[in-house]
Amino acid sequence: MNKSTIILVDDHPMLRKGVAQLISLENTLEVVAEANTGEEGIALAIQYKPDLILLDLNMKGLSGIDTLHALKQADIDSKVVMFTVSDNEVDVLQALKYGADGYLLKDSEPEELIEKIHQALSGEMIISSPLTQILVRSLQNPEKKSPIDKLTLREVEILKHIAEGKSNKAIAISLNITEGTVKVHVKNMLKKLSLKTRVEAAVWAVEQKITH
DSSP states (O other): OOOOOEEEEEEHHHHHHHHHHHHHHHHHHHEEESSSHHHHHHHHHHHHSSSSSEEEEOSSSSSSHHHHHHHHHHHHSSSEEEEESSHHHHHHHHHHTTTTEEEEESSSOHHHHHHHHHHHHTTTEEGGGHHHHHHHHHHHHHOOOGGGGOOHHHHHHEEEHHTTOOOOOHHHHHHHOOOOHHHHHHHHHHHHHHHHHHHHHHHHHHHHTTOO
């Protein structure tokens, strides 16, 4: 019997181990590789060509959204399901916008996780039950474009860090980029949002619930 192959991409080893053990109990599923970063995940996806990739959203270095985008750009046919603690509306809609085949919360019951994985493998778009209302609101207000849509993936990521009160230096270290690059992104982000200072940006992000 052929098993459906899965790659786990998450920077928390303990969580990967737990999910891998859960999946190993299923006769029809097999975790063939694990990655600690987005870059590793992309390389393994090219190597193994798995049926499905469980991808964390918030990782150091290449974020989950950036990794998702890179996977799609590389024409990798694997189903990609975001697996995260974030129930933020912006995160959900952005992931689906960039081609995710599903969005699951890490606090899902084990039975639900396995069921959703099977559904994704069969070609269904899957989403954790508590998040369905977000899609309903989005469909009801398709013309209501958010200013966040003007930002690039990296600018959104930096905005979230600013909302946490982090300095440019701290953001640079967290994202593995230079402080100068952060400054450029912050300048462009403020211009797009018509804001003058990073404090204004932080307040706006919190009001819009654009946080990690």
